[in-house]
Amino acid sequence: MVRADKGAVLVLPADGLDGAHEPRRVTLDRDGLVATDHGDRLAPTVGDWLRVDDAATVLQPRTTALVRDTAGATSRVQALAANIDIVLVVEHLDPDPQLGRIERLLTLAWRSGATPVVVLTKADLVPDPDGMAAEVAAVALAVDVHTVSVPTDQGLDALRALLVPGATLVAVGPSGAGKSTLVNALAGHDVMETGGRRADGRGRHTTTHRELVPLAGGAMLIDTPGIRGVGVVADAAALDTTFADVAELAAACRFADCHHAGEPGCAIQAALDSGELAERRLDSWRRLAKEAAYQARRSDVRLRAEERDRWKKITKEYQRGMRGPGRPRG
Ligand SMILES: Nc1nc2c(ncn2[C@@H]2O[C@H](COP(=O)(O)OP(=O)(O)O)[C@@H](O)[C@H]2O)c(=O)[nH]1
Ligand SMILES: [Mg+2]
Ligand SMILES: [Zn+2]
Known part of the structure; x- marks a missing residue:
């Protein structure tokens, strides 16, 4: 679709x-x-x-699905895109990239089953894009990080190489990161409207819907609107992949249920003390782990409620069957 x-x-x-x-x-x-x-x-x-x-x-x-948690008392997940091969995590270099947001979107991407790739846009606006990319690469473990600039065509060939026939790529990232501009550049013509001034002067145009763009070469690109505070769908495996460094340290703590809050033999505390692990990275992991745990609890509540409703329905049908159709009572 x-x-x-x-x-x-x-x-x-x-x-x-x-x-x-x-x-x-x-x-x-x-x-x-x-x-x-x-x-x-x-x-x-x-x-x-x-x-x-x-x-x-x-x-x-679906072979893969990018899903997010929707707001509400009980959890529901919403599929943002399906059957994707690569998730482009798009973030701007100007203003400064937000590492926490990249980590959040990488977790979402790993959860989908597709391969994440980080794309840092607007390289033409900063003096040292490579230095910034190295900082991002340090938190995007085992993920390719590309810097691009659409006006100068810088770095785009590396992305074009991903557009093999049959491949589906989805671009996610904050509004204004340059996702639609990137989709247009890779498509070779303007298919998506971008955040530049509109011709009629009525403010900015931002993408409001998700759309799949089939490319002439046989690949497909999906553009998305900026997803605000996307709920990470509970998935311990995705978190462990995004935060493999933290997970490895946690596994080395003396106590299996270590809260990394001053317990003796805490490998995470030791890594913080030595500077091997940044406080920011640990906080980011804690925040996402907490959200994932919360989401898992809500999902449990929903599953239990659905199970209860199902049994209610079965019991009712059974009782109706016992009485027989249309037979008068008493
Ligand atoms: N200088 C520069 N501006 C860019 C680049 N990519 C996008 N922009 C601008 O950033 C703004 C937001 O782009 P848009 O593609 O609409 O972002 P989206 O919300 O992620 O789809 C627009 O004004 C673009 O012209 C880039 O590589 N360099
Ligand atoms: Mg857009
Ligand atoms: Zn610990």
């Missing part, structure tokens, strides 16, 4: 992903859901494959 469009989604045929085809509308049910082969119903998202025929529209299983 290419994008959502008021109760419908726009889809392209599998053989029409060359950037030269017009998408067609497929209507959804009233709740905006479609059936899956497993009998449940899900909201389709950008990057999803739908099997469309006269009888039904069926959502195909």
